[in-house]
Amino acid sequence: MLIxxxxxxxxxxxxxxxxxxxxxxxxxxxxxxxxxxxxxxWKKIEGTAGMDTxxxxxxx
Numbered sequence: 001m002l003i004x005x006x007x008x009x010x011x012x013x014x015x016x017x018x019x020x021x022x023x024x025x026x027x028x029x030x031x032x033x034x035x036x037x038x039x040x041x042w043k044k045i046e047g048t049a050g051m052d053t054x055x056x057x058x059x060x
Contacts, residue, residue: 019031
């Protein structure tokens with residue numbers, strides 16, 4: 001397999017790879033829409049109900 005770098009910062013474009021994943025048994029899936037999810041900003045969570053349920057080891 002030959003993988004060429006894209007023109008965008010030398011990163012590989014996953015859509016060009018056309019990947020397939022095994023789900024279970026004989027089930028497979030192909031890549032659909034890609035979405036970007038921003039990581040949580042922990043300073044905004046502090047003092048909220050989510051912070052109260054977070055394990056102590058996870059808190060900063």
